[in-house]
Amino acid sequence: MAFRSMICCGNSFDRKGEGKKQTKWRIFSLKELHAATNNFNYDNKLGEGRFGSVYWGQLWDGSQIAVKRLKVWSNNAELEFVVEIETLGRVRHKNLLSLRGYCAEGQERLIVYDYMPNLSLLSHLHGHHSTECLLDWNRRMNIAIGSAEGIAYLHHHATPRIIHRDIKASSVLLDSDFQAKVADFGFAKIMPDGATHVTTRVKGSLGYLAPEYAMLGKASESCDVYSFGILLLELASGKKPLVKLGQTAERTITDWALPLVCERKFDELADPQLNGKYVEEELKRVVIVALICAHSQPEKRPTMLEVVGLLKGESKEKFAVLENDKLFKSPQPTDDRSAVDDGSDIISEE
Template identity: 45%
Template sequence: MGRRFCCFGAPRSREKKNGHRTKSDSGVGAVVGLLQAPKNVRLFSYNELKSATRNFHPTNRIGRGGFGVVYKGTLRDETQVAIKSLSAESKQGTNEFLTEIDMVSNIRHPNLVQLMGCCVEGTNRILVYEYLENNSLENALLGPKNKRIALDWPKRAAICVGTAHGLAFLHEEAEPHIVHRDIKASNVLLDKDLAPKIGDFGLAKLFPNNVTHISTRVAGTMGYLAPEYALLGQLTKKADIYSFGVLVLEIISGRSGSKSVWELDMHTLLEWAWKLRDEDRLLDIVDRELVGYSEEEVLRFIKVALFCTQGTSNQRPSMKQVVEMLSDEIGLDVGSLIQPGVVKDRDQIPGNPSGSSRGVWRQKGDRLANAASPITSTRNMNSSTMSMVEVEPR
């Protein structure tokens, strides 16, 4: 029976060799040790995946993430798959790789991407997922015009609700519960019917029932980070719920939550939404390309997003409650909600010297505080903007 691994750090046990302990997170041995246990993970050879992608040809590239490149592949039995080849420079070490395999192989839900198998040969670490025809929500909604998909309001609403169902399953039904830590448009994939599926569990954390929060090094994407998590390093399920709220605003507005709304005094999408709340103009956030929608229903979804992103984390709803709020025609009063502060790139602040990758804490009214917050950024491979962030907990 294979060794058991802990998703919060190094493996629980280490083998001895010639009287010495071996490094358990240094390579193939650690991964293979894990893969002896799960029965529902298929091991692929490197040559098989190389053939499926035509030697990882650039024309088969369908996406990039913080940890590697994703290729479309066709197996020998004609099954189409998405093949995530982790980069040699990837910050995702063996522990994160093991986490993604162990977690995703043991969960099944219509709104979660299915892991089909993996490959570990030499320095190669590759994950094989089900192929989803319409790529990511980011491409469909926020990508180049030639890659976008026309999404009317019923489709956008269904994506919101489906993603909420997947996240509710991770938080409340998976055993142990799982906090994703990187909910964003690029990690929501769309199948041929535009049904959403949450993917990329490389940053996820297991969350046992008796744990209220985890103090951890922060990792996620600028624009989606809950303030209490970004500044204190205290992770709870409410961090995912905050990110989901930003995602809902993106889906409704057709704008990126991780970039400034340039024409509106450099506000982020979230800041803009709360500003519109204060001015009683919430429907102004709706994508201009949306026509023929129910204003009442769209307004309810916007209000749910505000409930999810309010500054006091324990006042945010659970994902089960979010599903109910999105699905039921209930009255939602957002007037008394507490507006959050926003963590953003320093170079997005007017008057800040360009080229700085340090982060700042921006409060309501453009008052800046905690400008020396120890935030460092790493470059998101999808764009030239600085978006992946890590924060040292206090």
């Protein structure tokens, strides 16, 4: 595959003026990345997932990078590698992870990004940073709005439009100021002009998949909205997308949250790590927007542009309409149910 011709001249630009300057990125040599990561030393490893491992590195000029190294070469890995590079090469936004470059030598496939000192949202909600309680309410609101703006850019301002298809807590990275950067574009899909959806093999993470996508393979911007709704509930409550009820039983976070919203018990939805330190109106706004985003009927979900306005409190009349939606009028059935579907081609959260 002619990787050098895949992106023209290593330049990308923002079509909506997110920054008038051109963004330079380049092809790295394998030798350079070995040197930067101390030969992919275990002590440099930041994390590991379905795709492979991510390592911290430092270039000769002192700048810090993160290097994603694919586990094994395969046609699927190659496709994901190309998709991620092509997608990141098309876009530029303050809430999207910036591409520094890539390396394709022999069977090695590596993608180089800016290093994010505060790692992922997942690490702060459920990982080794969760006990440090670094996510106060103000930071959570900024992360919610920032990640929403990044996804809205993909849906409404990128040309052509882009569906992410894998919005989840580990796909939201945090810089030194805890500003959100949406990442992990390996499953991204380009939306053809005029298309309302694309039918495709199901990819994504258990607990975040919109029902029409999981069952029928119909991917659209609305599927990302659904996943973002789950992410918002996770951010507000500190709970995982699938809430364990015992040894084997589990239910979705929406099934747990909706009855509490119907009974207006918003305080029971807040992450205990917040110790009651949150803005009540903002918590209510986040949770209601989250549940509307995660509506089982795609046509009931807002667009990501609308979500941004709602989270910022700019659409008070629209929020009042949502708050009085029939979805919140009576408690919903909350029968325990297993969320595992062995017959689907779903990549579970790692």
